[in-house]
Amino acid sequence: YTDISVVCGTSAIDxxxxxCPVVYTxxxxxxxxxxxxxxxxxxxxxxxxSVAPPVVRFRFPxxxxxxxxxxFMTTSAPGTGIFSDFSNIQTVNVSGVIRSFDPTMGxxxxxAELKYFYSCAYPLEYLINNTQVDSSSSIALxxxxxxxxxxxxxxxxxxxxxxxxxxxxxxxxxxRTNIYVQVEASNLTSYFVLLDxxxxxxxxxxxxxxxxxxxxxxxxxxxTMLENGDSQKARFFFPxxxxxxxxxxxxxxxxxxxxxxxxERSTCSTFKQCNRKKRSVETTxxxxxxxxxxxxxxxxxxxxxxxxx
Numbered sequence: 001y002t003d004i005s006v007v008c009g010t011s012a013i014d015x016x017x018x019x020c021p022v023v024y025t026x027x028x029x030x031x032x033x034x035x036x037x038x039x040x041x042x043x044x045x046x047x048x049x050s051v052a053p054p055v056v057r058f059r060f061p062x063x064x065x066x067x068x069x070x071x072f073m074t075t076s077a078p079g080t081g082i083f084s085d086f087s088n089i090q091t092v093n094v095s096g097v098i099r100s101f102d103p104t105m106g107x108x109x110x111x112a113e114l115k116y117f118y119s120c121a122y123p124l125e126y127l128i129n130n131t132q133v134d135s136s137s138s139i140a141l142x143x144x145x146x147x148x149x150x151x152x153x154x155x156x157x158x159x160x161x162x163x164x165x166x167x168x169x170x171x172x173x174x175x176r177t178n179i180y181v182q183v184e185a186s187n188l189t190s191y192f193v194l195l196d197x198x199x200x201x202x203x204x205x206x207x208x209x210x211x212x213x214x215x216x217x218x219x220x221x222x223x224t225m226l227e228n229g230d231s232q233k234a235r236f237f238f239p240x241x242x243x244x245x246x247x248x249x250x251x252x253x254x255x256x257x258x259x260x261x262x263x264e265r266s267t268c269s270t271f272k273q274c275n276r277k278k279r280s281v282e283t284t285x286x287x288x289x290x291x292x293x294x295x296x297x298x299x300x301x302x303x304x305x306x307x308x309x
Contacts, residue, residue, distance in 0.1 A: 004118065006120065031100055072094055074092045095117070183195060191265070194263050
């Protein structure tokens, strides 16, 4: 059940196959072929004897057209948990197989065929850990979960050209000062960034916290959307505000959260039409166990008053 292990990284997939069963069956490292690709050195396995038991390692990037023959399939399903307001959440599945190549010449062979199937599922809104072995046909199957969250970043700027990062002063920014926000994806050329919802909360964990929506699907009257769902960057800005409940504090500190969708270029226009269910997003319960890997967050400090001396 542990003949193959799969690590679904944010930019690459790592596979490790135990070499001992391979040798026992009559093969070696060079006879394990990833997705029938034999002439590309980048898609060949390397023997690692530094671990016990020793393994053959395969590593390839997650880029369509350059993923060593892996299959990419996008599926859709209703959202759950923090995404329960969405009627359509997409997941891209990257899968393939490593097969043994039998060099035996002739009509018959005594070597069993080895097949190692792998699968990584990446949610596009920010699988089952299961290993099965069919011993009769020497097939190993490994499915795993992955995340693109580390390829996403959110940053604040002080100018509309997004050239000067915003450094929050110790006493906070002046109220009504425009805060420019950029959410960017790296190493994901097949997908665009689409912000479904950005909101502020008085606590870094939004659960049991006062929330204020900057926008949901479309912009709020005080939020200006500059770019969304058209490239690997999404940009908007809003005037600095304060939470009334923090009026007795010198600085109003709140946290900006953005629910970010990675959509295939051809489908972003569909999601711009707002595929949310009809229930109010104001009553959305944010689950702490899902918040960290799914939502981008940055802190903001705003002055609560201007003192006159």
